[in-house]
Amino acid sequence: MKIRHVCHNDIDKSKWDNAILASPQCRVYATSWYLDAATNRQWNALVSENYEHVMPLPVKRLWPGTSIIYQPVLSQQLGIFGRNIGSSDIQDFLQAIPNKFAEVSIPMNSANRIFEIDGYQVVEKTNLELDVSISYKELYSAFQKGVRSALKKGQHSLILSESDDVDTLVSFYKEVMQSKLNLKNSRFTLIRSIIMALMSRNYGFIVEARDLQGNLVGANFFCVFEGRIINLFGASNLAGRKLEAMHNLLNFTFLKYAGKPFIFDFEGSDIPPVKAFFESFGAKNQPYAVYTRTKISPLLSTIRSLKASFRFNSKSN
Numbered sequence: 001m002k003i004r005h006v007c008h009n010d011i012d013k014s015k016w017d018n019a020i021l022a023s024p025q026c027r028v029y030a031t032s033w034y035l036d037a038a039t040n041r042q043w044n045a046l047v048s049e050n051y052e053h054v055m056p057l058p059v060k061r062l063w064p065g066t067s068i069i070y071q072p073v074l075s076q077q078l079g080i081f082g083r084n085i086g087s088s089d090i091q092d093f094l095q096a097i098p099n100k101f102a103e104v105s106i107p108m109n110s111a112n113r114i115f116e117i118d119g120y121q122v123v124e125k126t127n128l129e130l131d132v133s134i135s136y137k138e139l140y141s142a143f144q145k146g147v148r149s150a151l152k153k154g155q156h157s158l159i160l161s162e163s164d165d166v167d168t169l170v171s172f173y174k175e176v177m178q179s180k181l182n183l184k185n186s187r188f189t190l191i192r193s194i195i196m197a198l199m200s201r202n203y204g205f206i207v208e209a210r211d212l213q214g215n216l217v218g219a220n221f222f223c224v225f226e227g228r229i230i231n232l233f234g235a236s237n238l239a240g241r242k243l244e245a246m247h248n249l250l251n252f253t254f255l256k257y258a259g260k261p262f263i264f265d266f267e268g269s270d271i272p273p274v275k276a277f278f279e280s281f282g283a284k285n286q287p288y289a290v291y292t293r294t295k296i297s298p299l300l301s302t303i304r305s306l307k308a309s310f311r312f313n314s315k316s317n
Contacts, residue, residue, distance in 0.1 A: 079108030218245030
């Protein structure tokens with residue numbers, strides 16, 4: 001298979017999106033417009049003849065002359081897309097990533113087989129999914145006792161409704177999570193761009209949870225694309241956790257899509273409490289791989305660590 005590295009401005013996005021949509025591995029993260037939003041149009045690609053097989057390469061410039069391939073925000077699974085992808089194809093694509101990139105960290109998709117490849121480290125990641133094509137009664141019967149109790153509690157203490165207010169969602173998430181994650185404002189700008197790109201195409205919806213006084217205590221954005229509902233972005237505050245907001249936000253979507261041909265994608269997780277929470281709804285693991293390759297010299301690695309430490313200390317003071 002002949003594989004070409006194509007810079008962003010030379011990508012035929014019509015052929016690209018057709019390839020993604022036609023592939024058995026189809027993921028919204030790999031569409032050209034999603035990548036544009038998630039990377040601020042900073043992505044290249046590997047493509048085979050006539051875009052039969054494609055692989056996105058999000059690019060980040062660290063400093064002059066040094067760029068890396070990385071995992072963008074809200075982009076859990078990328079990898080290789082196309083029909084009849086075998087182990088040799090995966091190896092060929094990964095080996096075709098140009099050596100000029102000082103570091104490569106690329107998440108594959110769950111349909112790409114996981115195995116060792118020379119020059120790369122591979123880590124298997126957890127992704128929990130739930131088939132919601134069965135009736136809600138059948139879904140509910142698989143919920144653990146704690147989930148059922150949380151849903152009953154929410155019926156009497158929460159008001160759930162759909163919303164199109166992206167700014168409120170992002171601001172709420174920032175208020176709840178910023179002290180834990182210490183994210184840059186530029187990251188929230190990208191998150192907003194992604195959600196706006198999805199909503200402008202009718203590929204998702206926001207659900208808000210409010211207490212009986214009307215206070216926002218939880219909110220989620222669910223992406224709906226090509227038979228997959230993705231638990232893409234959301235949070236609950238302390239009051240929301242006491243009122244079981246997250247259980248009820250997820251259940252709102254199960255009620256909406258039960259009996260329809262969709263997979264609910266929880267988007268993770270390898271964090272034990274989060275994994276246990278998702279599994280309590282009856283979700284099953286569909287793992288994917290993250291391949292990494294590092295060619296940054298020890299000196300440059302030290303400089304990068306010092307820069308990161310300086311940014312953290314500056315924000316802490």
